[in-house]
Amino acid sequence: MKITKEARRLSSQLFRLSLTEGRLDRAKVFSVVQSVVNEKPRHYLGALETYQRLVRLEIAKRHALIESATPLSAETSETVVNNLKQKYGQDLTTEFAVNPDLIGGMRIKIGSDVFDGSVRNRLALLQEQF
């Protein structure tokens, strides 16, 4: 389905309405979606689709995915989470995952920023140098 210009404009208006002090507000998001579904304005399907995408990207910006080759100890994960929260704010959500492909070390992805300290990355860097 082609998303029209009007739908895109509506969706960014909706998105602005669902922010409080620059942060996504859960309650506002629900009420915005609810009212759109009830009122069904023109292009509402396209608008909601774009809106969903905007919200998804906004959530991703405040979500850290911490990957490691082996499960982290409780102590280490707590340090990592605390450090990240200091850097990115207290409302950061975190998720831990085990990825053996990393071989060793850790890879943290927040929004589009990636901090890569994994062995795989270092091997790749080494390969590039030669």
Added chain:
Amino acid sequence: MSTILQDIETQIASLKTTTTKSNVGIVREVGDGVARIEGLSDVMLNEAIEFPNGVIGLALNLEETEVGAILLGDYSGVVEGSEVRTTGRLLSVPVGKGLLGRVVNAIGQPIDGKGPVKSETQYPVEKIAPGVMKRKSVSQPVQTGIMAVDAMIPIGRGQRELIIGDRATGKTAVALDAIISQAKINIAAEKAGTKDFRPLYSIYVAVGQKNANVARAVAILEAAGAMPYTTIVSAPASETAANQYLAPFAGAAMGEWYMDNNMDALIVYDDLSKHAVAYRQVSLVLKRPSGREAYPGDVFYLHSRLLERSARVNQEAGGGSVTALPIIETQAGDVSAYIPTNVISITDGQIYLETDLFYQGVRPAISVGLSVSRVGSAAQIKAIKQVAGTIKLDLAQFRELAAFAQFGSDLDAGTKAKLDRGARVVELFKQGQYSPIAVEEQVAVIWAMKNGYMDDVPVDRVKEFQNKLQEYLQTRKTDVLTGIREKAALDKDLEASLKSAVEEFKQTFR
């Protein structure tokens, strides 16, 4: 003591753990050489971005939630969901003398199978042209070796001279002749050890050409011994539109290196109509709004920023020059189409090649009336100015009279003389392909024409007269030719010796 050692050890250990920070995105859509990427929040406009398997892309559209990028190279491995990372640098190509004699693609990778390019320096593909304060006026000539061009439409170093004409009118031939002529001049000067000689290095950018044509151009340049002074940037029709769009900019970057290092370069863009078409394709798949003939609104800026990079700069800014010979192919002689008018208005003149003339056997088929050079006359050497000063006017008058004289047979003596002279000048300016004539020989031949030594030679034997005169001067009167070359002007003595030489030759010509 041991604690200090431990401290140092931990310090070293912490240095060794390299954690890299990068900015990544995910490919959401890919096709037609263009990818749309979600993420990449830190990407810059025109930044090179890295796809898996070492494929490089160029971020061209920065939108609210997406980035539109063109893909360079083989992008068959790029799929939806691939991770993309920023590189923090602009797209650049290798530059320098290591590229001479090589055939490279739009990103400077060799495609001639002669091993890696030896180059230390990289230049960004997109660069802002030198500003007003850095520039110097055009005052040194580019000798194309084509008599009609050097005499009537002179080109100077740092000039942009458009070569325009229909298909198969010899546009590429004119450009290749110019390249071959430069190589010949370079070789001759190197052999003679001329002091203060400024060699001219050539770059031939093939955009959207047939692969066979590019191969032929390489073969011609190789046969003429011009390859050691030439770089070929090839983005043939089989390459993606993205590569075709980038190739001229890569060529310009290679030329700029010479300009920055007190050397001179000549770039041929063959051709910019296909470049505009490639850019239109890229723009349309990037969903940029289209304008006239579906070209994007910035198609003028595309060519103006490219051609503005040809300049002659002063000593503080490097002291070199880049001369551009863009080529435009017209459809049925229509110079008022969109892209031709754009490029005509950007360049400092044009060489217009006509189909009619071509089939009349006037080759190169240069139309004298429509061809101009706006700055080149300042760069002509004095000798050629002396002999060829009025030739363009004479030829224009001849064309007018010739059209008029078709209706009547009895003409007055003055008109007849003008017609006879004109017919011989046209004959004189016919020239074989890939056989540039040295400027001193041009001066001698045009001098002989101007002073009536060819008036009693039948029109169909003018070419023979010219060739034999050149041969005679080359073998018997080298001092006259050297004199013209070194003094670059015809003084009394030189003119007298030239006169006696031509008269002597005329005795022998039957």
